[in-house]
Every structure is written in structure tokens, then in C-alpha cells.
Amino acid sequence: MPFSLHREIQVLHVDDDPSITDLTGTFLEREDDRFAVQTATSADEGLENINDRPPDCVVSDYNMPGTDGIEFLQAVREEYPDLPFILFTGKGSEAVASDAIAAGVTDYLQKGSGTERYELLANRIRNAVRTRREAERADRQEQLMRLTEFNGDTGGFELDTESNTVVLTAGTRRIIGRRNQHEMSLEEALKLFHPDDREDIQHTLDKVLETREELYDTWRLQPGDGEERLLDMTITPVVENGGEVTKLRGAGHDITEREEHERTARQRQKQLSLFFEESPLGAVQWDSEFQFERMNRRAEEILGYSEAELCGESWEGIVAGDDRGQVGDAVEKLLDADGGTHVINRNVRKDGEAITCEWHNRVVTGADGDVQTIFSKFQDVTDRERRKTELEEYETIIEALSDAVYVLDEKGQFTYVNDELVELVGYDRETILGNTPSLIKDEEAVQRAEQELGRLLSSDGPEAVTFEVTVYPREGDPIVCEDHMGVLPYDGEEFNGSVGTLRDVTEQREREAELRQTTNQLQGVIDSVESAMWIRNTDHEYVYMNQYHRDLFDIADDTDIAGKRAADLHSAEVAEKFQQNDQRVYETREQVEIEEVIQTDDGRQYFLTRIVPLFDNGSVYATCGIATNITEQKEYEEKL
Structure with missing residues (x-):
């Protein structure tokens, strides 16, 4: 039967989550009975299936471990540049689309x-396969016409399935370099091809016999002159009146010189079509003088212009002067x-508005190497560049x-x-990075640290x-x-x-320990003094207070004052006054002497306060x- 767009469609679905491949395969095969879905859970397994x-x-x-x-x-593109490939991913971003x-x-x-997404996926698969099959069929028809009419680089053959004898046309004899040999055995004919292609050719011949369908493929011909040619061949079964396939007829077309150029052109056209129709990035086509020819909707959104407003205008109109x-x-x-x-x-x-954009450009040249058109894709990276600058500033500060x-x-x-x-x-940075605390x-x-992180x-x-x-x-x-x-x-729970x-506080803790030891030694002496005495560190935390100070502010003997601020032990008014006095000493680095009135549990009392800095x-x-x-002195003075 002739080449058909209605034959089975083999789909390979690659995803590291088997539940997703199973679900997708079920939906696709339910959506279209032509789909036959094969699955793989890694890129390596997928490549093995493709090669087989x-x-x-x-x-x-997109997001799979390893590859x-x-x-x-x-x-895949290295070996199969034309194989339809659809990226069906849960991670959508302009960066992924661009890559x-x-x-x-x-x-x-x-x-x-x-189910709408699977219906859309099924439609995209059908369109991609249909486009490729139609393009391949059109290519063969066009190649046959051109080669037959102009170059004559075409030939035919007929294989007798009973005797395995191959009869060659003049065109085929010319292609293989054996102008006087009109027929040969199938075994001899297969030896004219690359060793890696012979088994595939035999398999194709057997399949045509079995299915009675016309098949085609491209194989590497090695006619013996040291040169390798690409031969595009179509093989058709010949059914006799008895219903038996007795012969296979084929046409071979030497497409060596055209194949690479046309394949590149087709791939470029597909990419450029997708570039404009589906890209989430801005897309612009420029003429040979770098003037606007067309742009997609995303480009209009980024630049604020319509395509009509910029068509024919120079690139300079959208670029900042500097x-x-x-x-x-x-x-x-x-x-x-x-x-x-x-x-x-x-x-x-x-x-x-001035924005920062990242541009990727591609030049399209003609056969003579002259620039015909230029395509650009771009995105607004203003926020990204600002964050990059801020990060550099933060790193400088750090x-x-x-x-x-x-x-x-x-x-x-x-x-x-x-x-x-x-x-x-004392460890080098390479040792630290990637290691744990x-x-x-x-x-x-x-x-x-883990407990404190849990609190956070x-x-x-x-x-x-x-x-x-x-x-x-x-x-x-x-x-x-x-x-x-x-x-x-x-964001969220991630x-x-x-x-x-x-901060190294080793020396600070050692000084505090020494201070506490000295304080304990002087405790007995100082507690007998009829004055309030105390020591507070630079964080305004008490290191020591004598008994008179405790009695004055009614602080219980069993209250541990170490590490407590004035606000933890006194009224807000008293705590603020104490902190102001300490701050004066830190700023002046000199002794401060103050007459002050302090409200205690016994009422208003007058004090002569001296505060001195302690140095290390x-x-x-x-x-x-x-x-x-x-x-008492103040009250006596007031009576006088």
C-alpha cells in the first residue's frame, strides 16, 4: 500500500516518575488508537530504546536526575536531527524554553x-509526526523529479524473491559504477552498502514482503571507489494475479550532495517556526540591513510597541544611547x-522606561554566504541584573x-x-564548601544548632x-x-x-570569668560597704552587684543577676537612667559623677553616683x- 499518514504512531515517553509515564500512556492510547506508547525512566534508557x-x-x-x-x-539531535521531540515538563520558565x-x-x-493537557499533547504529537512524514514524502517526490529530470542520479532495480536475483537499470549501474553489469545476486548487492546498513536493508526487504507495504529509507552506498554516497531508496512489493509477492521493485536516488543542506534548512525552518509561534521569549526577525521585519506578541509586550509601529525601523530606536x-x-x-x-x-x-534585555541572535545565510535575515530571541532581565548587582554589593559588604x-x-x-x-x-575554602558543620x-x-533552626x-x-x-x-x-x-x-514550604x-568571644568569656572570680573574692568586703556597687558589661548586662544594691531595689538573694539587663530587674525609668549613664562612660571613656534621685521601694532617695570605665x-x-x-544630707540641707 502507498505511504500512509494513518499507520501506527510509535511514541517514546521518558520520565523518571513511572506513575506519570503510565498515566500519560493510558491517556494517549485512549485518545488515539494509533498511538503505541513505550516508556523509559531515564535519558540513558531512552537513548537505548531510540537506537534499538x-x-x-x-x-x-525536563527535570530528571543525571541527564x-x-x-x-x-x-538525540546528534544522531537523529529530524526526530520529533516534545519537551513535556512541569518546570516552565523562559530559561528552559530558550535552552x-x-x-x-x-x-x-x-x-x-x-485531561485537556493530554488531549493537547496528543494533538501536538500527531501534528509533529504528520509534519515530518509529509515533509519526508514531499522530499522523496521532489528528489525523484529533480534527479530524473535534470541529473539522472536515479536508478531502479527489481528483485526476484524466488531466485534472489537483482536486475539493475542503467541509472543504478551508473550509480554503483558497474555500467556493464545488468544483474547480480542479492548477497552481492548488499555488499555494496555499508556493513552497518546491510542487516537493516535485509530487514526492510523482509518487512515489505510480510506487510506488502511500500517502505523507504536512506542507506550508505559504498560502490568500491573509496567514496561513500547516501542513497534514498523506495521499495514496493509486486503482487501477481495469484496474490503472491513475487518481486520487489525499488528506486534509488543519490541524495549525498543535497541531504546535508536540505536537512539543515528543514531543521532551521522548524526551529524558527517554533521560535515565533510558541516561544515565551520575545522574538524579532530583522532584514539584511538590521531593520525590523516582524516580531511576536511577547516582543510587543516587552518593548511596548506593536509590530506595525517598528516594521522597517532601525535597531537603534529601541537601544539606550549609552x-x-x-x-x-x-x-x-x-x-x-x-x-x-x-x-x-x-x-x-x-x-x-529603560530595561535590561538579554539577546540571542541567529544569522541565516544564502548559498553564497550572504546574510539573508537575522532572528533574535530576547527576554527582560532587568530584575535579574539588579539582583546580580545587589548580590555583588552584598558579597563586598560581607x-x-x-x-x-x-x-x-x-x-x-x-x-x-x-x-x-x-x-x-584554619581549613581551606575547598575543604569547607560542600562539607557540614x-x-x-x-x-x-x-x-x-539544629534545635535553634527548628525554632526559626x-x-x-x-x-x-x-x-x-x-x-x-x-x-x-x-x-x-x-x-x-x-x-x-x-516561598511556600520549600x-x-x-x-x-x-563571632569569636573566647577572650570576652575568659575576661568575664576572671571578673567573676575577682568579684567573688571581693564580695565579702564590698557587701559590707554602705553603698550600692555594680559592674555591667558592654551589652548592659549585670556581671556583679553587692548586697546593698540588692536590698536597695528589693532583689532576692537567690536571683541570678548574671546576664540580666537593668530592664530585667528595675523599673523602666530606672533602667533607662542606668543605661544612659553607662553609655556616657562608653562614649567619653572617662569617669562620670552624677547626683541623682532614684525611686526605690522606700521612696525617693538621693545618691551620689560615680561610674568608671574598665579597660582591657x-x-x-x-x-x-x-x-x-x-x-539624709540632702534632707538636712533642705531644712537649713
């Missing part, structure tokens, strides 16, 4: 819920068919920080550390937490650090990781205060 028996169409997911859908497409188009995808479709030199150089290279394929520049919309900074991904692995962290722990922390510290991720958790950990560097003594940690921004700083290596690390009760 190429299907009529490949449907592939993703784009890499799979590129591998797919560049790799030569036939169609691009996002997954969705409902960028015209850069773009002009790229245009010149494109018109010379010498590069300029990728450019990022600022464009100007119709409303005057590198300038004196604290160690780290970023962990959702798996708890280091993805970024600044120079200070590298210096703190267990490299520098013991199990207890790791568990503490809870619905009512804080935005950041600060806790103390011990870090174990590659060499040297353990380092006591304050870990200030938060989570990276994320946790992206955490970020934090490590030239830095103020705490304040020490003594307040003498002068209430």
Missing part, C-alpha cells in the same frame, strides 16, 4: 491537571556573519565584615564562607537566634563563638537554607559604679 528502534516521536520530561531533558534532547529552542526542540508543553556602541559592534558582526550572537544591553520601551559569615543549603552543607571564617577555622563542631554543638522554622519562631557554640579549628585550641543565625528567604555569623588592652569592656546614699 527509533520511534515516530519522543516525549520527555535532564535538554541534555537528552542534545544527545530547548536552542537545542532544536520540536515543541514545548507544560504539564497540567485535567549602549549603542556595544550593540552596534554586535550588529556589524552579525551582518558579516561573524559572531555577535549574545548581547546584554539596555533597551528603551515605547513609554520611555567580605568587609570582621565576623565570620557562612551560608548553608537545605541539606546543611556549606555553600559560602567568607575569608574571616576560613581564617577562624560537623567539620568544625562536635555532636552537641551540631544538635544545638516554627510558625511562631523568631526571625533570628543567637547562641553560644564551641568551634574546633583544624589546629589549636577550641574557640568559643556566638552564632547569630537566620534562615534564607523562601526551605532554602540558613545564614549566620560566628585599651578597650572598654565594662563599667563599674558606686552609688552613695546622700538622702
